[in-house]
Amino acid sequence: MTPDETGSHASSASGADGGTPPIHLRPAVVADIPALIPLLLRLKRLNEEFDPLLKVRDDAEEQSRTVFRAQIADPKAVVLAAEGVGADKNKVVGFVRALVRERPFYTPEFEGVILDIYLLPLYRRRGVGEYLLREVSVALKAKGAGVVTAEFPAQNEIAGRFYAKRGFRPITSIHARSL
Amino acid sequence: MAESAAAPHPPHRVGRRRTLTSEETIEKRREDQTDLLGRRAVELSRFYGGKIETVPKVPVRSMHDFSLWYSPGVAQVSRAIHADPDLVFELTGRWNTVAIATDGTRVLGLGDVGPAAALPVMEGKALLFKFLGGVDAIPIPIRASSPAEFMNTVEGISPAFGGINLEDIASPKCFAILEELTKRLEIPVWHDDQLGTAAATVAGLINALTLTRRSVKETRTVLLGAGAANLVTARILITLGHDPHRLTLVDQKGVLHAERDDVDELSVRNPWKYRLALKTNGGGRTGDFAHAIEGADVLIAASTPIPGTVRPDHVRAMNRDPVVFALANPVPEIWPDVARAAGAAIVATGRSDFPNQVNNSLIFPAVFRGVLDARARSISDEVVIAAARELAKAAERKGMNAHHILPTMEEPEVFPEVAAAVADATVRLGVARKKLSHDEFLERARTIMARPSRLVRTLARAHLTAPMPRGSIGRRRAT
Numbered sequence: 331m332t333p334d335e336t337g338s339h340a341s342s343a344s345g346a347d348g349g350t351p352p353i354h355l356r357p358a359v360v361a362d363i364p365a366l367i368p369l370l371l372r373l374k375r376l377n378e379e380f381d382p383l384l385k386v387r388d389d390a391e392e393q394s395r396t397v398f399r400a401q402i403a404d405p406k407a408v409v410l411a412a413e414g415v416g417a418d419k420n421k422v423v424g425f426v427r428a429l430v431r432e433r434p435f436y437t438p439e440f441e442g443v444i445l446d447i448y449l450l451p452l453y454r455r456r457g458v459g460e461y462l463l464r465e466v467s468v469a470l471k472a473k474g475a476g477v478v479t480a481e482f483p484a485q486n487e488i489a490g491r492f493y494a495k496r497g498f499r500p501i502t503s504i505h506a507r508s509l
Numbered sequence: 510m511a512e513s514a515a516a517p518h519p520p521h522r523v524g525r526r527r528t529l530t531s532e533e534t535i536e537k538r539r540e541d542q543t544d545l546l547g548r549r550a551v552e553l554s555r556f557y558g559g560k561i562e563t564v565p566k567v568p569v570r571s572m573h574d575f576s577l578w579y580s581p582g583v584a585q586v587s588r589a590i591h592a593d594p595d596l597v598f599e600l601t602g603r604w605n606t607v608a609i610a611t612d613g614t615r616v617l618g619l620g621d622v623g624p625a626a627a628l629p630v631m632e633g634k635a636l637l638f639k640f641l642g643g644v645d646a647i648p649i650p651i652r653a654s655s656p657a658e659f660m661n662t663v664e665g666i667s668p669a670f671g672g673i674n675l676e677d678i679a680s681p682k683c684f685a686i687l688e689e690l691t692k693r694l695e696i697p698v699w700h701d702d703q704l705g706t707a708a709a710t711v712a713g714l715i716n717a718l719t720l721t722r723r724s725v726k727e728t729r730t731v732l733l734g735a736g737a738a739n740l741v742t743a744r745i746l747i748t749l750g751h752d753p754h755r756l757t758l759v760d761q762k763g764v765l766h767a768e769r770d771d772v773d774e775l776s777v778r779n780p781w782k783y784r785l786a787l788k789t790n791g792g793g794r795t796g797d798f799a800h801a802i803e804g805a806d807v808l809i810a811a812s813t814p815i816p817g818t819v820r821p822d823h824v825r826a827m828n829r830d831p832v833v834f835a836l837a838n839p840v841p842e843i844w845p846d847v848a849r850a851a852g853a854a855i856v857a858t859g860r861s862d863f864p865n866q867v868n869n870s871l872i873f874p875a876v877f878r879g880v881l882d883a884r885a886r887s888i889s890d891e892v893v894i895a896a897a898r899e900l901a902k903a904a905e906r907k908g909m910n911a912h913h914i915l916p917t918m919e920e921p922e923v924f925p926e927v928a929a930a931v932a933d934a935t936v937r938l939g940v941a942r943k944k945l946s947h948d949e950f951l952e953r954a955r956t957i958m959a960r961p962s963r964l965v966r967t968l969a970r971a972h973l974t975a976p977m978p979r980g981s982i983g984r985r986r987a988t
Contacts, residue, residue: 376773451776451787452767488776 358411363398365422370394373448380485383506406430408469424449426466430473438476552980560632606645607672609634610663612653614679624650642874643957656682671881675700680737681779697880697888705869706738707745708893712900713867716914717832717855725750731805734812735760748890754791759798766790807832810842818842821851830854855911864912875924878954879931884942892934899930925954
C-alpha cells in the first residue's frame with residue numbers, strides 16, 4: 331500500500347550512489363527569493379495533503395516572501411539553495427530552511443530545527459536529500475546547535491522513514507484539534 | 510461496420526421544427542437501442558433469475574454414488590490434499606476456477622454502485638469466462654470498507670481458486686490492490702481494466718506500427734487520459750522497448766511532467782502516475798494536449814467519451830500517417846471517419862460496430878486459460894506482452910490491413926493460440942507449476958475452450974435451458 335520512496339516532504343534521497351550530488355549548494359541570497367517561493371509553496375501544498383489542519387493560506391505566497399526575506403538576513407537561520415547542474419545550471423531545484431532555537435529547560439541548550447527540505451522530483455533518489463541534510467546540520471552546528479530536529483506532518487511516512495534511516499527519532503509530538 | 514454506412518432510415522424529428530443532423534441521428538438511434546437493450550436485459554434477468562448456475566460434472570447413477578462424491582469416500586481425497594497441498598489442483602475443480610472479485614466502486618460507466626449492484630455485471634463476466642475461456646468463474650462482490658479489508662477477504666477465499674480476476678475497482682486503489690495481492694497470493698491475479706485493456710491496446714499498436722513502417726523505439730506516442738488503462742499501457746510500452754522520453758501522458762491538467770504543480774500530491778496519492786511523470790516526456794513538453802500532440806506518431810486516447818475531445822486539427826498536427834486509437838466507451842473521443850478524413854492512417858476504437866475494436870474480451874479468457882493450464886503462480890507484464898504479441902500475430906496471419914489490425918470476436922480459433930502463448934510465457938518465466946510443450950498447451954486449450962458452446966447448445970436442445978422468451982419489448986421490435 332505504501333508508495334516506495336517517491337519523495338515528498340523531505341527529499342527521500344535514499345538512492346545515494348556515492349558520487350557527487352548533481353547539485354550545487356550555497357547559502358540563499360535575496361535574489362533567489364522568486365525562485366524559492368514556488369518550491370516552498372509546493373512543499374506546503376504537499377503538507378496539505380496529509381492533514382486538513384495544514385491547509386495553505388491564500389496569502390501564503392506573500393508570507394513566504396516575507397519569511398524568506400527575514401530569514402536570509404537572520405543570523406540564527408539557515409537557508410540554503412540547491413542549484414542544478416548541466417542544463418539546470420543556475421536553476422534553483424531545491425532548498426533547505428532551518429533555524430536555531432533556544433531550549434530554556436533542556437540541554438543541549440540550542441536546537442537546530444529543519445523546517446523545510448524540498449527538492450524537485452527529478453533530483454530525488456540521487457543522494458541529494460542526504461547531502462542537504464548533512465550540509466544543513468554542519469551549518470546549524472556552526473551556529474551553536476547541539477541537537478538537530480526536523481518538523482514534518484505526522485502522516486508523512488516517507489519523511490519519517492527518511493529521517494529514521496539517518497538516526498533521527500521522535501522526541502516530542504504535536505497533537506492538534508480544531509477549535 | 511460503421512452504422513452510418515447502413516442507415517436507410519429518414520432523420521428523426523424532434524418537435525416540429527428542427528431536423529437532427531446525421532450525427533445526432535446516429536447518436537439518438539444508439540441511445541434508443543441502448544435503452545431497448547437495457548429494458549430487455551432486465552426482463553430476461555428476471556425470467557432466468559440470473560445468468561449462471563453450478564452444474565455437476567460427474568455422473569450420478571444413483572444415491573450410492575454420493576458415497577464416492579461425498580462422505581465417506583471424499584475423506585480420503587481430503588487426507589491426500591492435506592498430505593500434499595498441490596494435489597488440490599488435481600483432485601478438485603480448483604485448477605479451473607477463478608473468483609471475480611469486486612468492491613463495486615467503479616462498475617462499468619456507472620461508478621460506485623456497491624457490491625450488490627455489481628453482481629449482474631460479475632455474472633455476465635462469469636458467462637464470458639465460461640463461454641470463451643472454458644473457465645469456471647464465480648462472482649464474488651465484497652462489501653469492504655477499505656482496500657485492506659477487501660484484500661484480506663480475497664486472500665481468505667483464495668484456497669478455492671486457481672486465479673483471481675479483479676473487476677471494477679476504482680483507480681488508483683486498483684493498482685495497490687493488484688500489486689499487493691500479486692505479492693501475497695500464490696495464484697495469478699489479474700485486473701482487466703489495467704492489464705486486459707493494455708494488452709489489447711498494445712496488440713493493436715504492434716500491428717499499427719508495422720503497417721505504418723515504424724519501430725517501437727523511434728515512435729513518439731501521446732497517451733490522452735491517465736487512468737488505469739493508459740498508465741499500464743505506458744508501462745507495458747516501456748517494457749516493450751518504447752523510449753520513455755518519447756512518451757507523453759496528458760490528462761485534464763495537461764501534459765504530465767516532473768515539475769507539474771500537482772506532482773508532489775501524486776507522489777502520495779498515485780505513485781504509479783508519479784513514477785511515469787518522472788520518466789516520460791523527455792522533450793520537456795508542458796501545456797495542453799494540442800501542444801503535446803504536435804508531431805506525434807501515435808495517439809492512444811482513453812479519456813472522456815465525448816466526440817470532439819480529439820479534434821481533426823489535433824490529428825492534422827500529428828506526424829505523417831498517424832495512428833489514432835480513440836478508446837473511450839461508449840463513444841470514442843473522435844469518430845473514426847472524422848479521424849480518417851483528418852489524415853489518420855489507422856484508427857481503432859473500443860466499439861464492435863467499427864473496424865479495429867480494441868476489446869479486452871479478446872484477452873482475458875485466453876490469459877486465464879493459459880495461466881490455469883500452466884498452474885501459474887503469478888502474472889507479470891511479460892505475460893501480458895506475450896498475450897499481446899500473440900494476438901497481434903493472429904491478426905497478421907489473417908492478413909492484416911488498416912481495417913484489420915486485431916482479430917475480432919468472430920475468430921474463436923485465436924483464443925487457444927493466445928492461451929498457449931501465455932502458458933508458454935509462464936513456463937519460460939519460471940512461474941508455471943505444470944510445464945507442457947506448446948502443442949500440448951494448445952491442444953488442451955482448444956479442447957477445453959470448445960466445450961462450453963457445445964454445452965450451451967446441448968442444454969438448449971434438451972430444453973434444459975428455457976428458450977428466450979419473446980417479451981413485450983422484443984415483440985414490439987419484431988416488425
